[in-house]
Structure formats: C-alpha cells, structure tokens
Amino acid sequence: MxxxxxxxxxxxxxxxxxxxxxxxxxxxKLKAIREVKNQIIGNxxxxxxxxxxxxxxxxxxxxxxxxxxxxxxxxxxxxSAAALGSFACGVEAGVRAVLDTxxxxxxxxxxxxxxxxxxxxxxxxxxxxxxSKLAPKYEFFQEENMEFLLSLLRSENENLTGxxxxxxxxxxxxxxxxxxLCHAGALEKLISLLDGSISQRDASLESLAxxxxxxxxxxxxxxxxxxxxxxxxxIELTKDRYSRTRLLACTCLICIKNSSSCYLHDIGIKTxxxxxxxxxxxxxxxxxxxxxxxxSSLIAEKEDLQKLAFEANAIDKFYDYxxxxxxxxxxxEGILLVLANLCSKLECCRSRFLSLQVLSxxxxxxxxxxxxxxxxxxxxxxxxxxxxxxxxxxxxxNERIVIPLVQLLSDLSTSVQVAALGAISxxxxxxxxxxxxxxxxxxxxxxIQLTKSMDSTLxxxxxxALRNMVFLADNMCKQGIFTELTAPSIxxxxxxxxxxxxxxxxxxxxNFVDGCVDSIEFAFAEDGLIIDAVGRQLRKASKTEIGIQxxxxxxxxxSGNEFHKEAVMRRLFPQTENGTxxxxxxxxxxxxxxxxxxxxxxxxxxxxxxxxxxxxxxxGIVSQIxxxxxxxCMDVKLRARLALGQFTTVxxxxxxxxxxxxxxxxxxxxxxSQSSVRAFQFCSALxxxxxxxxxxxxxxxxxxxxxxxxVSLFCGS
Amino acid sequence: MPVRELESSTLxxxxxxxxxxxxxxxxxxxSVGQAFSGTQxxxxxxxxxxxxxxxxxxxxxxxxxxxxxxxxxxxxxxxDTPVVTFWEGEIVDSKNYTFFTGKWEATPxxxxxxxxxxxxxxxxxxxxxxxxxxxxxxxxxxxIFMRWKEQYFVNVGTDCGLTIAGFYYVCFSCSDGSISxxxxxxxxxxxxxxxxKSTNDGRSGFSFSSYELQ
Numbered sequence: 066m067x068x069x070x071x072x073x074x075x076x077x078x079x080x081x082x083x084x085x086x087x088x089x090x091x092x093x094k095l096k097a098i099r100e101v102k103n104q105i106i107g108n109x110x111x112x113x114x115x116x117x118x119x120x121x122x123x124x125x126x127x128x129x130x131x132x133x134x135x136x137x138x139x140x141x142x143x144x145s146a147a148a149l150g151s152f153a154c155g156v157e158a159g160v161r162a163v164l165d166t167x168x169x170x171x172x173x174x175x176x177x178x179x180x181x182x183x184x185x186x187x188x189x190x191x192x193x194x195x196x197s198k199l200a201p202k203y204e205f206f207q208e209e210n211m212e213f214l215l216s217l218l219r220s221e222n223e224n225l226t227g228x229x230x231x232x233x234x235x236x237x238x239x240x241x242x243x244x245x246l247c248h249a250g251a252l253e254k255l256i257s258l259l260d261g262s263i264s265q266r267d268a269s270l271e272s273l274a275x276x277x278x279x280x281x282x283x284x285x286x287x288x289x290x291x292x293x294x295x296x297x298x299x300i301e302l303t304k305d306r307y308s309r310t311r312l313l314a315c316t317c318l319i320c321i322k323n324s325s326s327c328y329l330h331d332i333g334i335k336t337x338x339x340x341x342x343x344x345x346x347x348x349x350x351x352x353x354x355x356x357x358x359x360x361s362s363l364i365a366e367k368e369d370l371q372k373l374a375f376e377a378n379a380i381d382k383f384y385d386y387x388x389x390x391x392x393x394x395x396x397x398e399g400i401l402l403v404l405a406n407l408c409s410k411l412e413c414c415r416s417r418f419l420s421l422q423v424l425s426x427x428x429x430x431x432x433x434x435x436x437x438x439x440x441x442x443x444x445x446x447x448x449x450x451x452x453x454x455x456x457x458x459x460x461x462x463n464e465r466i467v468i469p470l471v472q473l474l475s476d477l478s479t480s481v482q483v484a485a486l487g488a489i490s491x492x493x494x495x496x497x498x499x500x501x502x503x504x505x506x507x508x509x510x511x512x513i514q515l516t517k518s519m520d521s522t523l524x525x526x527x528x529x530a531l532r533n534m535v536f537l538a539d540n541m542c543k544q545g546i547f548t549e550l551t552a553p554s555i556x557x558x559x560x561x562x563x564x565x566x567x568x569x570x571x572x573x574x575x576n577f578v579d580g581c582v583d584s585i586e587f588a589f590a591e592d593g594l595i596i597d598a599v600g601r602q603l604r605k606a607s608k609t610e611i612g613i614q615x616x617x618x619x620x621x622x623x624s625g626n627e628f629h630k631e632a633v634m635r636r637l638f639p640q641t642e643n644g645t646x647x648x649x650x651x652x653x654x655x656x657x658x659x660x661x662x663x664x665x666x667x668x669x670x671x672x673x674x675x676x677x678x679x680x681x682x683x684x685g686i687v688s689q690i691x692x693x694x695x696x697x698c699m700d701v702k703l704r705a706r707l708a709l710g711q712f713t714t715v716x717x718x719x720x721x722x723x724x725x726x727x728x729x730x731x732x733x734x735x736x737x738s739q740s741s742v743r744a745f746q747f748c749s750a751l752x753x754x755x756x757x758x759x760x761x762x763x764x765x766x767x768x769x770x771x772x773x774x775x776v777s778l779f780c781g782s
Numbered sequence: 783m784p785v786r787e788l789e790s791s792t793l794x795x796x797x798x799x800x801x802x803x804x805x806x807x808x809x810x811x812x813s814v815g816q817a818f819s820g821t822q823x824x825x826x827x828x829x830x831x832x833x834x835x836x837x838x839x840x841x842x843x844x845x846x847x848x849x850x851x852x853x854x855x856x857x858x859x860x861x862d863t864p865v866v867t868f869w870e871g872e873i874v875d876s877k878n879y880t881f882f883t884g885k886w887e888a889t890p891x892x893x894x895x896x897x898x899x900x901x902x903x904x905x906x907x908x909x910x911x912x913x914x915x916x917x918x919x920x921x922x923x924x925x926i927f928m929r930w931k932e933q934y935f936v937n938v939g940t941d942c943g944l945t946i947a948g949f950y951y952v953c954f955s956c957s958d959g960s961i962s963x964x965x966x967x968x969x970x971x972x973x974x975x976x977x978x979k980s981t982n983d984g985r986s987g988f989s990f991s992s993y994e995l996q
Contacts, residue, residue, distance in 0.1 A: 447996055450995075451995045451996070453840050453841030453850050453995075454841075454850060454868065454870065454933065457840055457850070457852065457868050457936070458868065458934065458936070487996040488996075490994075490995070490996045491995050491996055494993045494995065496838075496840055496852065497936075526996075529994070529996070532993065532994075533993040533994065533995075536814075536815065536991050536992065536993040537815055537838075537991060572992060572994075575990070575991065575992065576991045576992070576993075578989075579815065579989045579990065579991035580983060580989075580991070581983055581984070582983065582984050582985055617990055617992070620987075620988070620989070620990065621989040621990065621991075623987055624982065624985040624986065624987030624988055624989045625985060625986070625987070626986070658808075659808075662810055666810065666988060666990070669987065669988065670986075670987030670988060673986045673987050674986075699809070699922050699924060699956065700808055700809055700810055700956070703809075703924065703956055703957050704810075706957070707957070707958075
C-alpha cells in the first residue's frame with residue numbers, strides 16, 4: 066500500500082533525525098534542530114508525529130547542554146528554544162511534552178543571559194507556552210516574582226514586555242491576584258505599553274482586561290489613572306485600524322462596564338460597542354470568531370443592551386451568518402450563544418427570532434458533531450422558549466424539536482445533557498394537551514433515568530423538567546408519569562443529599578397533588594411513603610425554598626377532604642411534639658414572606674375542618690395567626706385574616722338552641738366576630754327562658770316567633 | 783374572551799357595576815396555575831345575554847408588570863366548541879404601567895370612565911386625573927388593577943366571526959381572588975362586564991401549583 070511505504074520512509078528520516086540531534090558535532094545538531102523546527106512550524110500533524118517519536122526531550126537536552134558563551138552553543142540554544150516554542154504552540158500534547166522535559170525553568174533562566182538573541186528566543190518560546198492553560202501558574206505573591214514581572218513589563222525589549230503581558234493574561238485569575246498586580250504598579254506599566262508597537266498594544270489590552278475583570282476595585286483605580294486618560298486611550302483604540310486591536314479594546318471596556326456599572330453607562334458608548342462588535346463579526350478569522358463571545362458578555366443579563374443590539378438588527382445579521390453555513394464550530398457556537406443572550410429577556414427578540422425561522426437552523430445545530438455547538442444550540446432553545454406566549458401557542462412541542470432534544474439526554478457530554486434538560490424544562494411547560502408528544506418521543510423514560518444519575522446537576526435538571534411537565538397536567542398524564550417514576554423514587558428524591566434537588570422534588574409533588582381532588586391520592590401511595598418523606602424533610606429543611614415547597618405540598622393536600630386534612634395534621638403535629646414548638650409555628654414566624662404565606666395557606670385549608678380547628682387552637686396556632694393580621698407582607702396579612710375568619714366563624718351547630726320541650730332551633734346565619742357571638746349567646750339565653758313557659762305551643766309557631774325575634778335583635782328590623 | 787364582531791354600539795350602560803374587587807403585588811391568588819370562572823355580560827339592547835368564562839393564569843412577571851393566561855368562553859352562540867384565547871396583561875404598578883392606556887384606541891377619558899366603575903379605584907381618582915397615577919404607590923393596596931389584551935385565538939381560526947380587538951380593564955381582589963373587568967372596544971357594546979371568582983376544583987381549600995422556566 067502506498068501509504069505504508071511513504072510512512073515507513075518518513076519513519077526512517079525521523080529516526081535519523083533523532084540520531085543527528087544526539088550528535089556530538091555541533092553543526093550536525095544545529096542542522097537537525099533547524100530541520101525539525103522548519104517542519105513543525107504550523108504543521109500539527111508533523112508536531113504530533115515528532116512528539117510521538119520522542120524528539121521533544123532530545124531538543125530540550127540540546128537546550129540544556131548548550132553553552133551560551135560559544136557561537137555554536139548560542140545558536141543551538143536559540144534554535145532549540147524556538148523549536149520547543151513551536152512544539153508548544155497550539156498543541157496541548159506539545160505543551161505537555163515540553164513541560165515534562167523540565168525545559169520551562171531553564172528557559173526562564175536564559176532570560177537573564179547577556180546574549181540578546183538567546184533572551185529573545187527564550188522569551189518567545191515562553192510566550193508560546195503561556196498561551197496554554199497547562200503552563201504552570203506564575204506566583205505573583207512572591208516579592209521577587211513580582212519584581213521580575215515588572216522588570217519584564219518595563220523592558221525595552223518587545224519580546225520581554227510581550228512575555229510579561231502573557232504571564233499576566235495566563236496567571237491573573239483571582240481578585241487577590243488582580244489587586245496584588247494593581248498595588249505593585251502593573252496597571253501603569255501596561256498603560257505605557259498602549260503607545261508601543263501593535264503587538265505590545267494588543268498584549269497590554271488583553272492584560273488589562275485580565276486585571277480588571279469582575280474587580281470593581283481595580284476598575285476604579287484604572288479609571289482614575291492619569292485623570293482618566295488611560296480609559297480614554299482604550300476607548301480611542303476601539304477605532305483602531307487593526308481589527309484585533311478594536312476587539313481587544315472592546316473586551317477591555319466590557320470588563321470595566323461589567324465590573325462597575327457606574328462607568329461607561331452613557332448610551333453613546335454602549336451603542337458604539339454593540340456596532341463595533343457586530344461589524345467585527347464580518348472578520349473571517351479569529352477576530353470574527355471571538356467577536357460574538359465578546360458581544361455575549363456585553364449583553365448577558367442586560368436588557369438595555371439587548372434592546373440596543375436588537376435595534377441594530379443583530380438577529381437579522383446572525384440569521385444571515387447561520388444561513389451561510391458551514392461555519393467553523395467556534396463561530397457557530399459563538400453565534401448561537403449570542404442569540405441565546407439576545408433572546409433571554411425580551412419578547413421582541415424572541416418574536417423576531419421566530420419570525421425569521423432562525424429556530425429551524427438552531428434545531429439543525431442540535432445534531433452537530435461538536436459538543437460545544439450542541440450545548441450552545443440547547444442554550445439558545447432554552448432562551449427562546451422562555452416565553453409563555455410562545456409556549457402557550459405550542460410552538461416548541463413538536464417532533465422536529467423534541468426528538469433531537471431527547472436524543473441529547475443520552476449525549477456523552479454532561480454539559481450537553483444539562484443544556485438539553487434546560488431546554489426541555491421550558492418546552493414541557495405546555496398548556497395544551499401536547500405533553501404526550503414528549504412522552505411518545507421517549508423523553509419521559511430518559512428524564513426518569515437521569516433523576517437517578519450520580520451527577521447532581523443532571524438529577525436537579527431532570528427533576529426540574531419533570532416538575533414543569535406535571536404542572537397543570539391532566540390526571541391521566543400524571544398517572545402515567547407517576548407509574549413510571551414510582552413513589553419510592555419520588556420519596557428518595559425528596560431526601561436527596563443535594564438541597565436544590567429536594568426543593569425541585571417537593572415542587573414536583575406539589576404539582577402532582579394539585580388539580581382534581583383525586584390527584585391528592587398520589588401523596589398517599591404505598592402507605593404514605595411520599596407524605597412521610599415530605600414531613601421528614603421539612604423537619605431538617607436546610608433552606609427556605611425547601612420549606613416553601615414543602616408547605617405548598619401540605620397546603621394542596623390539606624385542600625382535600627377530612628382524611629387528607631387529618632393526614633397533614635398528623636405530620637405537622639406528631640404526638641411527641643409540643644404544638645408551640647411545631648414545625649408550622651417555626652414557618653409562620655419565619656422572616657421570609659413567601660414561607661409565611663405558604664404556612665398561612667396550610668392553616669387556612671386546615672381550618673375548613675372543625676376537628677382541626679380545635680386542635681390548632683390548642684397548639685397555639687390561632688394566637689399566632691392573630692398576631693399576623695397586620696403582617697408587613699400583604700399576602701401574609703390577607704391569609705392570616707382569612708384563616709382567623711375561619712376560626713371565629715361559628716357555624717350553625719354552635720347557634721342551635723335546645724328548648725325544654727325538645728325543639729332544637731338552628732339559627733340560619735353565620736356570625737364572624739367574637740362580639741356578635743357573645744351577643745348572640747346572651748340573647749339566646751334570654752330567649753330560652755322566655756320560651757320555656759310557652760312550651761305547650763305548637764313547635765312550628767315557636768320556631769317562627771323565635772326566628773322573628775332574633776332577626777329583629779340582630780338586624781334591627 | 784372574544785366578542786361578536788360589529789356589535790351595535792348603542793349605549794347600554796350596565797348599572798350598578800360596583801361589585802368589582804381587585805388586588806396587586808405578589809399575591810398567591812394571582813399566581814400561575816390559578817383558575818377563575820364566571821361570566822361576561824354581552825347584553826345588547828335587543829337581548830340580555832351572558833357567556834360563561836374560564837380564565838387560567840399561565841405566566842406572571844411582576845418585575846415587568848406582566849401577566850398572561852388563557853380565557854375560555856363557553857356558550858358562544860356562533861361557535862361549536864368553547865373559544866379559547868391567549869391574553870397578556872399589563873399590571874398598573876406605576877413603574878411599568880400607569881392607569882393611562884396610551885394605546886388600543888383608549889383615551890385618558892376612556893380610561894377614567896372605566897376605572898371609576900371599580901369602587902376600589904376611588905382613592906386614586908384625583909391623582910390619576912393629574913398624571914395617570916404614575917406617582918402612586920400601589921404596592922400594598924389589596925386590589926390589583928390591570929389591562930388584559932387578547933393576543934390570539936388558541937383553538938379556532940381568525941375567520942370565526944369573533945373579534946378580540948378590544949381589551950379589558952380589570953380589577954383583582956387580593957383578599958378573595960375575585961376579578962371584575964370591563965371590556966373596551968369602540969366597536970363593541972360598551973361596559974361589557976366580566977365577573978370571575980377563584981375556583982378550587984371541588985376542593986375544600988386552596989391549591990397552588992408552580993413551574994419555573996430556565
């Protein structure tokens with residue numbers, strides 16, 4: 066086979082090269098290194114085959130052994146440093162191989178030699194290595210390290226300043242690192258580089274962004290530098306003729322804006338940033354790929370900026386890009402994410418998105434080879450389906466969308482699975498009887514499978530999707546889901562180690578027991594496995610939201626018949642507990658408005674049962690409710706008043722008067738205030754004695770007479 | 783709820799339209815999933831008529847003063863099935879929306895003429911005449927004023943002979959979840975009154991479901 070013979074020839078040459086790299090003859094060695102270097106530059110395949118062959122340690126050995134004081138030795142060092150840098154450039158396996166040889170600290174040492182060529186070569190090589198995440202983190206906190214870094218940034222040598230910037234970009238992550246750099250004067254050094262060469266300027270902008278990102282303190286220091294001239298220079302660079310510089314200047318400004326909203330808030334600069342980034346998307350290279358990510362970080366979570374982008378016809382523009390596929394995966398991912406951000410809040414964006422048929426292109430991306438693209442497509446779908454108006458119109462619940470989404474639930478990448486669950490969680494909030502589409506596509510089984518995942522994010526999102534799916538589902542649909550999911554599984558989800566899973570599981574149960582009265586029975590399946598789990602979990606609720614969802618589970622159950630109410634009473638007031646320290650008392654006294662409201666609703670529902678009313682009074686709940694009738698939260702106040710009304714409403718058995726002749730008179734009105742009750746008791750006592758002596762009269766006429774007297778007493782007529 | 787197209791527009795003012803109660807702020811009775819039922823009076827001088835109406839809240843975003851849901855009209859004479867429409871609501875919160883509609887062919891005079899039909903509106907009358915009520919703090923008021931605008935028919939075509947051109951002035955009572963409203967469409971009978979009560983699916987108590995979009 067031709068390939069075999071050609072690869073064996075290559076192999077032969079390569080082996081020879083290894084020998085030559087180990088040669089004692091300086092010139093042979095030098096020639097061999099040059100050959101390797103020239104072959105691997107820009108050629109990933111060659112790099113990988115040389116790495117496999119073991120060329121990297123051989124080259125590193127040449128670097129280590131080279132004598133910088135001899136001409137040949139110096140040449141060897143320069144060439145081997147360049148070759149190592151090239152191995153590390155853009156290929157992670159190359160970076161790993163270089164780091165494994167121990168060449169990294171050696172390259173650093175070479176920066177202090179007097180031979181400028183050697184210094185340049187070492188600096189360039191280190192910059193290549195620092196482009197990779199695998200490069201060791203630079204320790205800014207050690208004084209001598211910071212000194213050395215500042216000396217690099219101060220240098221006249223462009224390679225050394227470039228290396229300094231690369232170190233900042235690579236290793237400055239935490240806010241304490243950012244602050245250390247600020248205090249040491251790194252900002253000033255970087256700003257002075259803005260007047261340097263193109264590469265210095267770009268490196269400086271990128272380093273500044275790394276120091277300013279999410280750090281209001283650093284931003285405030287930067288903005289005040291040189292009376293604001295530093296900021297003005299960056300703003301000026303957004304108009305630079307080089308697209309990369311424009312992009313980096315925008316990124317730097319976005320970091321400033323996102324760290325402290327008080328800067329760059331005028332509409333002019335915001336609009337300008339949106340337009341520049343949209344224009345940079347036209348760049349066919351890396352700048353165009355990165356521009357969409359920068360635009361995403363500019364508009365994420367910010368409605369005003371999303372509006373500006375919408376008004377700049379961003380959605381139409383992205384639609385055009387998507388139509389001109391195939392796009393490279395990075396660019397496609399970036400565009401899908403920026404569309405997701407655009408549609409995350411504004412209905413006008415979602416409408417435009419849907420009217421342009423962007424949806425169909427996004428659905429195509431669900432089956433893309435690249436996992437990041439698939440994730441981005443799911444996030445985009447999640448964002449556009451965050452719209453009740455469109456969900457209600459059933460725009461997403463169809464096989465074209467649901468089938469690929471369900472398939473992604475078993476994707477090999479967890480981030481794809483999580484993103485698909487996010488989109489599904491929205492889509493299953495369906496107000497029409499179309500939930501069956503999802504079940505028919507096999508979605509339910511996949512979701513249930515994921516509720517058993519070891520990964521808590523997957524469990525959380527799967528339960529979340531089920532909770533949304535059960536919302537307002539008809540009883541048949543609920544029955545189907547319940548049978549598949551099973552009561553023991555629901556009970557174990559309620560007791561999941563992860564609090565957010567517990568919360569969603571309780572919300573799921575809350576939805577199960579809502580709707581027609583029969584639905585309440587779900588909580589009592591398998592000897593009350595679920596309701597018992599709810600009671601247990603509420604006792605150790607680790608966060609307010611769990612309390613709220615649990616209270617609504619009890620609220621919904623307590624809206625059923627006497628048996629249901631009694632079951633809730635038993636869980637709220639176990640015989641072993643004192644009512645005044647009960648769970649419900651704790652929730653009624655919570656600082657959280659929503660939790661107090663939920664707890665008050667439970668009491669409202671329980672108070673429909675006369676038996677429960679007496680016990681609630683004994684447990685001190687009525688006194689507690691009384692103290693809530695002027696609660697600062699209106700919802701709580703109104704529910705407390707509603708509950709209190711239930712307690713003080715004395716229904717007709719309490720209003721019956723038994724006469725000595727055996728007649729029982731039931732007063733046909735209900736009275737709601739304590740004073741009326743007392744007045745009634747007084748009057749009825751009077752009337753009882755009054756009628757005593759006319760007991761021989763026919764019953765009917767007594768009743769009529771008494772009725773008339775009572776009505777006149779109470780109604781004044 | 784849709785109404786007949788091209789109704790005679792003779793004034794047939796509903797008298798004593800004062801049973802309306804409504805509410806505002808985070809109120810559990812106005813949360814997603816809650817259902818209401820009642821009637822809409824569609825009487826004309828020729829005929830006394832009321833259609834049974836069911837409403838379900840589907841979405842609520844207090845931050846944006848937004849509410850939405852469906853409205854189902856049950857005994858619409860010209861329709862074979864109940865007619866379901868999707869509506870979107872604007873909550874009068876002085877932040878996102880004021881008492882002045884500013885669109886849908888409603889002048890400030892039309893607005894005031896309708897709002898004053900709700901007794902609970904009276905404390906705001908003077909201020910609303912000045913600025914539409916944009917300086918009022920309605921957050922703790924036990925009634926919520928809203929406008930509901932039907933957006934599309936869910937289960938029938940647009941050729942059903944019905945129109946959803948108008949909108950409702952709505953007043954919701956936070957205490958008991960009752961809703962009253964008046965339909966406004968310059969081309970339909972004026973002051974068609976909507977009266978709804980919170981429903982409980984035959985339960986002895988209140989039940990609340992929920993979903994959360996991602």
